[in-house]
Amino acid sequence: MTKSTNASASKAAAKSAAPAVKASAARKTPAKATGKAATTTATDAAPAKAPKTPRKAASKGKASAAPETTVNPFRNGMRRSRAPEPATLVIFGATGDLSRRKLLPAVFGLWQDGLLGSAFNIVGVGRQEMTDEQFRDYALEALKTSKETDAIQPGSLEKFRDLLYYEYGDFATDEVYDRVGKQLDEAENAHGGRKNAVFYLSTPPSLFEPISNGLGRLGLQDESEGWRRIIIEKPFGTTLESARRLNDVIHAVWNESQVYRIDHYLGKETVQNLMAIRFGNAIFEPLWNRSYVDHIQITAAEDLGLEGRAGYYEEAGIIRDMLQNHLMQLFTLVAMEPPVAFDEGAIRDEKVKVLRAVKPIPASQVRYSAVRGQYGPGTLAGERVPGYREEPNVAPQSSTPTYVAIKLEVDNWRWQGVPFFIRTGKRLPKKVTEIAVVFKRPPLGLFPGGLERNVLAFRIQPDEGVSLKFSSKTPGQENQLREVTMDFRYDAFGAGLESPYSRLVLDAMLGDATLFPREDEVDHAWQLVTGMLEAWEGKPAEEFPNYAAGSWGPEAADELMGPDRRWRRL
Numbered sequence: 053m054t055k056s057t058n059a060s061a062s063k064a065a066a067k068s069a070a071p072a073v074k075a076s077a078a079r080k081t082p083a084k085a086t087g088k089a090a091t092t093t094a095t096d097a098a099p100a101k102a103p104k105t106p107r108k109a110a111s112k113g114k115a116s117a118a119p120e121t122t123v124n125p126f127r128n129g130m131r132r133s134r135a136p137e138p139a140t141l142v143i144f145g146a147t148g149d150l151s152r153r154k155l156l157p158a159v160f161g162l163w164q165d166g167l168l169g170s171a172f173n174i175v176g177v178g179r180q181e182m183t184d185e186q187f188r189d190y191a192l193e194a195l196k197t198s199k200e201t202d203a204i205q206p207g208s209l210e211k212f213r214d215l216l217y218y219e220y221g222d223f224a225t226d227e228v229y230d231r232v233g234k235q236l237d238e239a240e241n242a243h244g245g246r247k248n249a250v251f252y253l254s255t256p257p258s259l260f261e262p263i264s265n266g267l268g269r270l271g272l273q274d275e276s277e278g279w280r281r282i283i284i285e286k287p288f289g290t291t292l293e294s295a296r297r298l299n300d301v302i303h304a305v306w307n308e309s310q311v312y313r314i315d316h317y318l319g320k321e322t323v324q325n326l327m328a329i330r331f332g333n334a335i336f337e338p339l340w341n342r343s344y345v346d347h348i349q350i351t352a353a354e355d356l357g358l359e360g361r362a363g364y365y366e367e368a369g370i371i372r373d374m375l376q377n378h379l380m381q382l383f384t385l386v387a388m389e390p391p392v393a394f395d396e397g398a399i400r401d402e403k404v405k406v407l408r409a410v411k412p413i414p415a416s417q418v419r420y421s422a423v424r425g426q427y428g429p430g431t432l433a434g435e436r437v438p439g440y441r442e443e444p445n446v447a448p449q450s451s452t453p454t455y456v457a458i459k460l461e462v463d464n465w466r467w468q469g470v471p472f473f474i475r476t477g478k479r480l481p482k483k484v485t486e487i488a489v490v491f492k493r494p495p496l497g498l499f500p501g502g503l504e505r506n507v508l509a510f511r512i513q514p515d516e517g518v519s520l521k522f523s524s525k526t527p528g529q530e531n532q533l534r535e536v537t538m539d540f541r542y543d544a545f546g547a548g549l550e551s552p553y554s555r556l557v558l559d560a561m562l563g564d565a566t567l568f569p570r571e572d573e574v575d576h577a578w579q580l581v582t583g584m585l586e587a588w589e590g591k592p593a594e595e596f597p598n599y600a601a602g603s604w605g606p607e608a609a610d611e612l613m614g615p616d617r618r619w620r621r622l
């Protein structure tokens with residue numbers, strides 16, 4: 053176990069306060085994988101007592117979390133031998149859906165595991181008028197109700213509560229930034245004289261620009277008294293032009309090294325495992341090319357529909373919501389060349405290179421390489437569900453796509469002639485995300501039934517794992533082959549999978565941008581989808597709805613695969 057460097061006062065407070073909790077507290081420690089888990093004591097994860105500073109008297113030395121900062125380096129095998137420096141996390145949009153369901157639970161989980169260093173605060177910023185106390189009630193309620201909250205240790209919520217502060221205001225005016233600035237000043241004493249801060253923009257994308265400018269006007273990006281970073285939610289822009297403009301606006305205030313564009317898929321354990329398996333084993337990489345791979349399929353299917361997000365989704369549609377970001381990220385990880393090192397520069401360079409190698413799909417070619425869809429009414433899990441156009445607040449003739457399938461070709465040596473088929477959609481039969489590497493058929497059929505393609509499938513979620521499908525002799529006198537599957541399941545590690553937001557918030561606090569898309573990546577990903585947006589937007593979609601809720605999407609998506617290939621049945 054590695055001890056972080058605490059301010060001694062915080063340490064003393066932590067020691068006196070750290071409750072003795074049972075070993076089950078460290079519930080995410082992978083027992084089987086490390087063999088050391090049994091020695092990981094509860095104290096490793098126990099949050100310490102936060103000073104009970106009343107809000108307004110807190111200006112000096114307020115709200116130090118003062119947790120016992122022993123870091124649990126086995127948490128999901130993350131390289132967590134150091135804790136972040138004392139810092140304040142400022143969440144713009146703290147009262148929103150993302151913050152409530154995912155972000156606050158993720159940060160709570162980190163804090164409860166002792167991963168957030170010796171002193172830490174959260175300042176929630178929103179539009180609604182609330183006192184600190186009201187925001188604390190709100191946040192605790194969110195933690196109690198979110199499905200993503202870790203098992204809550206006795207007393208934890210009460211201590212976490214003391215770390216929370218709230219400011220409200222219109223993000224278009226300066227006052228709110230003034231008050232945020234004051235909060236950072238107040239935290240200084242508790243944070244050992246440093247004014248480290250991460251600003252997390254969990255707001256509608258139209259507010260990214262005013263918030264960045266508002267922070268810039270008051271110099272809150274200035275790093276002379278501590279580091280300052282900004283995490284920007286997706287979608288980053290709504291078109292190529294707007295993404296470029298947003299980058300310019302952001303860069304007018306921040307250096308690229310301070311900017312963390314978040315794509316939560318990169319924080320998923322199994323997405324990172326894709327790189328680990330590709331580059332951590334000798335047997336896969338030699339096969340990972342045009343000589344052996346027939347094609348690659350990437351699927352991100354959701355059974356959910358709009359979930360009350362019509363206002364956003366009607367503008368975004370599936371291309372901006374999923375394809376331009378999450379799916380493009382999965383594509384880059386499976387297609388990129390081995391990086392020269394596992395660091396942010398090397399990995400992001402390779403991702404950009406492969407995006408550059410993709411054959412562009414101009415608007416005139418979209419009909420040959422892409423299929424769009426919108427769901428109509430249908431049946432899911434035995435229940436009738438309405439079509440997209442019947443969802444609340446959706447235009448009756450909406451042409452917003454809720455499904456897209458595309459075929460990408462990569463013009464480089466490795467992938468010449470190997471198509472990548474990518475599909476994603478809402479109201480498909482189930483929630484499943486998978487990357488399947490489909491190998492070429494054997495050159496000769498020696499055995500009856502033995503000409504199937506082997507498939508290496510990365511199951512991103514749920515039932516996280518990796519499976520290899522190959523042909524095997526069935527028992528008996530005949531040399532009859534049948535497809536069988538060899539399965540590795542992530543739960544074999546005996547660890548719960550961490551929220552991707554935990555991983556990414558912690559990385560940002562540690563200054564590690566490896567898992568955050570860089571400016572040029574985002575730009576190339578926009579370039580790739582621009583033809584689709586041009587071909588489809590502003591034109592009535594007469595074929596809509598063209599798939600029933602609960603089906604696997606429009607038939608045209610099958611035709612995209614050609615006669616000899618078909619989408620996997622998942």
Ligand SMILES: NC(=O)C1=CN([C@@H]2O[C@H](COP(=O)(O)OP(=O)(O)OC[C@H]3O[C@@H](n4cnc5c(N)ncnc54)[C@H](OP(=O)(O)O)[C@@H]3O)[C@@H](O)[C@H]2O)C=CC1
Pocket residue numbers: 144145146147148149150151177178179180221222223224253254255256257259285286287
């Ligand atoms: N929700 C999700 O599952 C996901 C969301 N995202 C991204 O996260 C971001 C936030 O999404 P989500 O939480 O769903 O959005 P919500 O609409 O639920 O929340 C937006 C937040 O911003 C605040 N806000 C909105 N307008 C203003 C304003 N003019 N001045 C001050 N505050 C304002 C809202 O305050 P108030 O409460 O007063 O309205 C609320 O706190 C988006 O960029 C989205 O694309 C990304 C992945 C998943």
Ligand SMILES: O=C1O[C@H](COP(=O)(O)O)[C@@H](O)[C@H](O)[C@H]1O
Pocket residue numbers: 354356373374485
């Ligand atoms: O960013 C988004 O992602 C979710 C899917 O994320 P997952 O982690 O549950 O796979 C999607 O539902 C949402 O529409 C989109 O905004």
